[in-house]
Amino acid sequence: xxxxxxxxxxxxxxxxxxxxxxxxxxxxxxxxxxxxxxxxxxxxxxxxxxxxxxxxxxxxxxxxxxxxxxxxxxxxxxxxxxxxxxxxxxxxxxxxxxxxxxxxxxxxxxxxxxxxxxxxxxxxxxxxxxxxxxxxxxxxxxxxxxxxxxxxxxxxxxxxxxxxxxxxxxxxxxxxxxxxxxxxxxxxxxxxxxxxxxxxxxxxxxxxxxxxxxxxxxxxxxxxxxxxxxxxxxxxxxxxxxxxxxxxxxxxxxxxxxxxxxxxxxxxxxxxxxxxxxxxxxxxxxxxxxxxxxxxxxxxxxxxxxxxxxxxxxxxxxxxxxxxxxxxxxxxxxxxxxxxxxxxxxxx
Numbered sequence: 453x454x455x456x457x458x459x460x461x462x463x464x465x466x467x468x469x470x471x472x473x474x475x476x477x478x479x480x481x482x483x484x485x486x487x488x489x490x491x492x493x494x495x496x497x498x499x500x501x502x503x504x505x506x507x508x509x510x511x512x513x514x515x516x517x518x519x520x521x522x523x524x525x526x527x528x529x530x531x532x533x534x535x536x537x538x539x540x541x542x543x544x545x546x547x548x549x550x551x552x553x554x555x556x557x558x559x560x561x562x563x564x565x566x567x568x569x570x571x572x573x574x575x576x577x578x579x580x581x582x583x584x585x586x587x588x589x590x591x592x593x594x595x596x597x598x599x600x601x602x603x604x605x606x607x608x609x610x611x612x613x614x615x616x617x618x619x620x621x622x623x624x625x626x627x628x629x630x631x632x633x634x635x636x637x638x639x640x641x642x643x644x645x646x647x648x649x650x651x652x653x654x655x656x657x658x659x660x661x662x663x664x665x666x667x668x669x670x671x672x673x674x675x676x677x678x679x680x681x682x683x684x685x686x687x688x689x690x691x692x693x694x695x696x697x698x699x700x701x702x703x704x705x706x707x708x709x710x711x712x713x714x715x716x717x718x719x720x721x722x723x724x725x726x727x728x729x730x731x732x733x734x735x736x737x738x739x740x741x742x743x744x745x746x747x748x749x750x751x752x753x754x755x756x757x758x759x760x761x762x763x764x765x766x767x768x769x770x771x772x773x774x775x776x777x778x779x780x781x782x783x784x785x786x787x788x789x790x791x792x793x794x795x796x797x798x799x800x
Contacts, residue, residue, distance in 0.1 A: 464796050465491045473791045477669060479553045479668070479763075479780035480508050482700035483793055485538055486773045489621030490792070492684055492700075498781065500666035500679055511667045511697045512779035513652055513686075514764040515757030518696035520622050521642045523563055523740025524710065525630050527720050528645060534633040537723075541567075541625060544632055549600060552607045559629065561612050562622040564729045565740045568610040572602035593687040594659070596627035616729045623740075627692020631649040638691055650709040654701040657690045667697060668781040671763025694757060703766050703777045711768065717741045725753060744800070751800055758783070769799045 468491055470480055478496025495508040500731070529535045535544070537560040542550060553569055561567040593599060603621045610617070627638040634641050639657035647655050656663060660683045670682035690696050698706075709715050716724065727736030727743045727750075736743045744751045754767035763780035765787055774792050778786040794800040 453544055460551060464793065465493065466492065467792050467796045468789060475788055476782075477780060477785040477789060478506060478671075479512060479785060480506055480510060480700045480774075481507065481778045481789055482704060484704060484775045490774070492799075497779070498546055500669075500671065504666055506781070507666075508624070508664065508697050509654065509666065509701065511658075511664075511696065511699055512764070512781055513668075513697050513757075513759070513762045514688075514703075514755075514766075514779065515672055515688075515759040515762045515770060516620070516694040517755045517757035518690060518694050518698075518762045519692075520755045521646055521705075521742040522623050522626050522630070522638075522692045523738075524531050524646055525638075526559065526563065526626055526714055527716050527724055527739065529630065529633055531720055532557075533627060537563075537609060542596060545625065545628055547680060550604050550628055552605065554608055554612050557612045559626075560728075562629075563628050564628060564737055565619045565622060566614050566618065566627075566729055567622050567637050568612045568614060568617075569619065569621055569625070569763060570603050570606035570609055571619045572599060586604070593691075594689045596624050596631065596691045598637040599624045599687075599691070614639060616731050618731075623693035624691065629695075631642055636707050636795075639689070642696070646706075647702075649714060649750070650702075650705045654700065655696060655702045656696050658693060659689045660686070669780075670759070670781045670784055672760045682759070685760035686762075694759070700777045703779075704775055706766050707775055722727070725750075755788075763787070772797070772799065773798060 472495050480494040481491060481492040491590055492508055494508050496506050498504045498506045498510050530537060538558050540555060541557045541559060542555050557567045565741055589640050623745060630638050630641050671679040672682050674680045687695060701780055712772040724739040726738055727745055729736055734744055734746050736745055742754050750770055752767045752769045757764035763782060763784050763786040766777040768775050774797060780786045
């Protein structure tokens, strides 16, 4: 399926602009198909106090969207023979730090949210992510190991492999595995072995108390209606379960490199993109990626992230070659734009 630029580009951009006017979306949107740009625009402010506007090359936090980077890192280390998907996690990590965890937990189960370990933030029963930091200040969380007091001594939730249950702590443990077998910090590993080969020069795991230039601050609405920064609501530095910063163009580069087998061998790429476990009727999870399947056909591979002051969606639609990314420095907005694009281009 090929979309002609002359017929589709401008109606699509107009539909996006209309949604932005209705919702007040703040962020950047990029939609491409093969070598064509179908829509590209930025809206709102990256810094409210300074009245600095968002631009297409502004860097945004993507929260859990960066679980894909963690999964790619693990897959690379499997290819190097340093890990195996069916390997027991506590044979690599210090099992004394996880006294109540099952010794049967595998790398595959962590990747597919089926390990059964407790989560430090269970999205099915907890709503306020910021409430986590009442006892442990968010500015102390700078490496994967810093998260262990939040979950490592808790009991298992279910038998490993029993079913899917989205789990942030599982990806913290994957970050620990990357550090244990690579000898590098998790963030350095991703930046060197994933961002750099893809040419993602503007992406990184930036500390909120030392942000570089051209980064959008995340904003949440306070009780009095003011927009306040999210710096006291999320960990100060991202890690295995989320927290990277990217631009729209860099996210497109990531998909291109992944699907072009520049990060992983073809057979490992296929494994990462395999619908390993079902989440609901037509939604599955691969390794770090959501997969929408209908009648046995993959409609899209996508990643998403949502934190206070962050909303993110990015997807590839294999039948059409369309690539979509929306980065938002507000708590909501990216999903609605994905719906607009999918409806306009008849993608889903």
